[in-house]
Amino acid sequence: MRVVHPEFAPDASLSREEMETLQYDVAETATFRDEFDFDPESVRTGSSDDDQRELPTGKSDTGEKPIVVGVDQAFVGEKAVSAIVAARDGEVIERTHAVVETEIPYIPGLLSFREGTAILRAFEELSVEPDLAIVDGSGRIHYREAGIATHIGVMLDLPAIGVAKNLLCGKLREPIQGHLSEGERIPVLANERVSAPDGTVIGYALQSRQYDNPEKRHVNPLYVSPGHRVSAETTADLVWQLCAGYKLPEPTRRADAYADEVKETVGS
DNA sequence: GCGACAG
DNA sequence: ATCTTGTCGC
16 A cells, blocks of 8 residues: 655654654644544454354445454564554455664654654555554554554554553553453543643553453553544454454454564564 | 653 | 563463
8 A cells, every 4th residue: 555645754864853843743634533434343353253144135245344454563683574464354365564674773752763664665565455554552642642553544544543562651540450350441641741631531541351360360451542543432442342352452463473474584 | 860661 | 672481370
């Protein structure tokens, strides 16, 4: 697929100040409301039920099901490996990847300038037109509301969601005491460290999976946030639907595995 | 100066 | 993110 907004390219040679200014521009172009055509309820995983009956009409509606892509990165020395796995109705239909030399180190808040180019190059290799992207990292849960999921989503004008294992910034509306139960979600609000008005719901802590006996051992929640063209609430709904009994959503797990596969092919 | 800090 | 064996628990 093609880039729609090349002016937001995550150029690693920019100064820190220029990078931050670019992020404010990206956030201004982004929308954190539901702006997509597919039915959120139609998004599903592949490893779930196999009782997929034909429709009453007998007509196959697979062509109407949204294409969801998972995006993940791996590193080999100074090279960044970006992997994308596309699936429709839970079935993998295409996989692409790109290997790009990293130019800058990891800096909290500027992740897209380290990994963005590799991700975009992998997207350019994609021949199918995705309806939604699940990106590892934050979206709106970011100092300037422009995490990597937002940056990628805006450049491609593609509905995108950010899925992170740790909270970059913002504050939970209610503190987690001990642990959450599977399926629970707590709003993540903007605080003084976020450019959004204080109290704005910028994402959710989502307990995608939990052990039977959390008292002895528990799983940490996922921190999900809108990247582009998706609301915080729908973001949590979609990620929850994509988690087939695992902590990470299916698209992410597949991209993760593919990135490891490619990684073994590349030398440092 | 002291914390906070996606991947 | 990455370096890595065993090990705890369901």
